[in-house]
Amino acid sequence: MNDYNLNLRNHQYNKAIKNIENNKLLHQNRNKLIYNFELGRLYYLNNNPKESNQYFNLADDQLEANYKTVKDVVLSNLLNPMMEIYRGEEFEKFMLNYYKSMNYISLGQPDEAVVEARKITLASDRLSEKNRNPNKYNKDAFAFNLQGMIYEMSGDMNNAFISYRDAANTYIDAGGVYYGTSTPDQLKIDLLNSASAMGFTDEQEKYEKLFNQKLSNNKSDFGELILFFEEGNAPVKTEISFTIVNTGNGNAFQYVDQYGSYVSFPFVYSSYGINNNQLSDIKTFRVAMPQYSIVTKSQISKSVNVNGESQVPQLAQDFNTLAISVLNERFLTELAKTAARYIVKRATEKGSGKLAEKIANSNSKKNETEEEKKKREDRSEAVGNVVSFLVNITNSVTEKADTRSWISLPAYISYMRIPLKEGENTIDINANGKKQTLKINSQKGIQMKSVLLD
Numbered sequence: 001m002n003d004y005n006l007n008l009r010n011h012q013y014n015k016a017i018k019n020i021e022n023n024k025l026l027h028q029n030r031n032k033l034i035y036n037f038e039l040g041r042l043y044y045l046n047n048n049p050k051e052s053n054q055y056f057n058l059a060d061d062q063l064e065a066n067y068k069t070v071k072d073v074v075l076s077n078l079l080n081p082m083m084e085i086y087r088g089e090e091f092e093k094f095m096l097n098y099y100k101s102m103n104y105i106s107l108g109q110p111d112e113a114v115v116e117a118r119k120i121t122l123a124s125d126r127l128s129e130k131n132r133n134p135n136k137y138n139k140d141a142f143a144f145n146l147q148g149m150i151y152e153m154s155g156d157m158n159n160a161f162i163s164y165r166d167a168a169n170t171y172i173d174a175g176g177v178y179y180g181t182s183t184p185d186q187l188k189i190d191l192l193n194s195a196s197a198m199g200f201t202d203e204q205e206k207y208e209k210l211f212n213q214k215l216s217n218n219k220s221d222f223g224e225l226i227l228f229f230e231e232g233n234a235p236v237k238t239e240i241s242f243t244i245v246n247t248g249n250g251n252a253f254q255y256v257d258q259y260g261s262y263v264s265f266p267f268v269y270s271s272y273g274i275n276n277n278q279l280s281d282i283k284t285f286r287v288a289m290p291q292y293s294i295v296t297k298s299q300i301s302k303s304v305n306v307n308g309e310s311q312v313p314q315l316a317q318d319f320n321t322l323a324i325s326v327l328n329e330r331f332l333t334e335l336a337k338t339a340a341r342y343i344v345k346r347a348t349e350k351g352s353g354k355l356a357e358k359i360a361n362s363n364s365k366k367n368e369t370e371e372e373k374k375k376r377e378d379r380s381e382a383v384g385n386v387v388s389f390l391v392n393i394t395n396s397v398t399e400k401a402d403t404r405s406w407i408s409l410p411a412y413i414s415y416m417r418i419p420l421k422e423g424e425n426t427i428d429i430n431a432n433g434k435k436q437t438l439k440i441n442s443q444k445g446i447q448m449k450s451v452l453l454d
Contacts, residue, residue, distance in 0.1 A: 001407070004038075008408055009233065009454075013046040030085045033062050034404055037092065040099060041408040045452065049103035056100050063093060080288075080341075081402040090127050091322055092406045094120065094143040101150055102228075105448050110154055117150040117163075134173070136329045141170040141178045142317040142413065145187055149226055152194065153446040161194035165203070172210065180321025184314040186417050193217055220419035222442035227304075227313075227418060227427070228450035232296025232411030234319045237327075237403040240291045244339050245284050255335060265332045272340035279343065287338040288401040289331070292324045296411035300453050302431040306418050313414035320411055338401075410452075429453070 004019035006012075017039065020026060026035040036059035043052035097116045104112040120143045131138040148163030168191050171183035188211045195204040196215055208214055243256040253267040269279065297320075304311050418427070420442040427438040431453040440447065 005407070008042075011045075011454075013042050017042050017046075030083065031404065033059055033086050033088055034406065036062065037088070037096075037406040038408050040096075041406075044099055044103065045408075049106040053100055053103045053107075056096055056103070059096060060100070063088060063096070080400040082400050082404065084402070086402075086404050089323070089326065089405065090123075090137065091140060091319070091326065092409070093123055094140045095406070095409060097123065097143065098146055101146065102448065102450055105153075113150050114154050114156075117147045117159075120144070120147045137179070137322070137326045139166075139170055141167050141181065144170060145184070145316065148190060148194070149446070149448065152190070153448065155445075157194055157197045161191070161198050161200065161203075164191040164194055165207075167191075168207065179325055180318035181315050184316060184415075186314055186415070188213065189216055190417075193219075218419055220421070220442075222420045222422045223444050224446050225418040225420055225425070225427075225440055226446060226448045227416055227438075228316070228448070229302070229313050229414040229416075229429075229453055230410040230412075230450055231300050231302075231414070231431070231453040234296075234405075234407065234409035234411050235292040235294045235323050236407050237290045237401075237405045238293045239288050239401040239403055241286050241288055242335065243284055243286050244335075244342075246279060246282055248283075253339065265335055267336045267339055269340065269343065272337075272344070274340060274343050282343060285339075285342050287335070287342055289334060289338060290327065290401040290403050292327055292405075294320050294324075294411075296320070299412050299414075300431045302429065302453060304416065305428040305430075307421055307425055307427075311416055311418065313416040315412060316415045317413040318411075319409060319413075323405075 001019075001023070004016055004023075007016040007019060020035060020038050020042065023035075025031060026038075036055045040052050040055035040059060043049075043055065097120050101113040101116040104110070104116065124139050124143065127140075128138045144163050144167035148160045148167060151157075151163055152160035164187060167187055168183065171178050171181075171187075176183055188207070191207055192204055192211075192213075192215045195201075195207065196217070204215065240258075245254040245256070245262065247254060252264060254262045254264050257263050299315070302313065304313060418425075420440060422442050425440045425442060427440060429436040429438070429451060434454075436451060438449070438451070440449075
């Protein structure tokens with residue numbers, strides 16, 4: 001994928017598309033979601049929303065199917081989780097809704113964008129059901145905020161209010177900062193305006209107190225532009241190894257962290273079908289785990305000038321913080337699964353060796369001498385040892401962490417809401433010394449666009 005990454009960062013999208021299309025590994029069924037994610041984003045960046053959504057719709061169909069075969073389970077248990085069908089990180093699924101919505105809006109199909117907004121609710125419900133711990137990632141503030149914008153664009157202010165409220169409450173419940181992103185001031189304004197538009201006086205007053213601000217309606221008679229800024233490259237998954245220690249005291253296992261400290265973790269091995277005999281000769285072992293490595297370390301210095309007036313975009317999603325945090329939240333669960341996989345693989349080594357020894361030893365002859373019997377048993381033991389050793393080599397080579405991810409995602413998404421004047425509006429964007437200019441014609445209602453910064 002090195003050539004792909006290089007072409008992606010140099011905006012050589014046609015070349016990057018060829019990189020993905022010619023990658024045989026990504027054509028395999030277990031990696032097809034990555035294939036569709038990457039091509040969908042590449043065509044999006046290449047200003048081809050129709051082709052982009054063809055791949056995103058395929059990705060959506062794969063996620064909806066969400067099947068898990070017996071073969072899938074066996075391969076992940078005996079080899080490594082890279083052999084499983086990739087089902088995506090939860091935040092990647094919300095980004096699918098974002099990109100599909102933006103594509104539909106570009107194609108002049110707002111009703112289809114509303115369908116994507118409704119899917120955000122379904123995805124959020126599934127995530128909340130899957131992860132009921134309120135201190136972990138079980139909803140997405142950015143997705144709720146986007147949902148509110150799409151509903152408002154369609155004229156459905158009641159659902160817009162509900163979505164903005166869900167987004168605001170997500171920030172409030174997290175103490176004002178949700179996975180690296182502070183409550184956007186624009187979200188506060190949008191929530192108060194939607195409450196006022198619906199005549200929800202009690203709700204309006206409630207959030208005015210919570211936000212310590214009053215209703216401020218600066219809407220234009222000539223429409224508004226919601227402009228998203230995508231910048232940088234999302235963190236990528238790499239592999240890291242940990243040493244696991246069996247303390248010999250029931251289910252008490254420890255791992256050695258990056259600082260050399262021994263940390264206990266819950267590992268009920270019996271729940272994985274593992275018995276004491278399989279643990280008898282296992283004291284320490286190493287396992288491979290995924291970790292995110294940051295590519296873009298910080299946001300770009302940027303300024304936006306709208307019709308001669310300066311405005312400031314606000315951070316809406318920080319994938320550096322989100323991706324790393326979400327992976328850390330399930331670290332102990334994944335560590336236990338990885339340890340179980342190692343122990344099962346060790347059992348196959350011993351079982352294979354004993355089976356090979358038994359087969360070789362069954363070749364006995366009638367009336368063989370003690371010396372011939374000793375040689376046969378020695379040869380059989382040697383065969384068993386060799387087979388066990390070869391299975392050990394195979395297990396070691398195939399022990400890999402699952403480092404797959406949607407690598408073309410941005411590191412950050414910011415946004416701003418721009419009241420438009422009548423006629424043509426000039427928006428000058430300066431980022432890292434590079435200038436982009438957008439010309440937006442006014443129209444009633446809300447327009448939504450995105451720009452890429454680097």
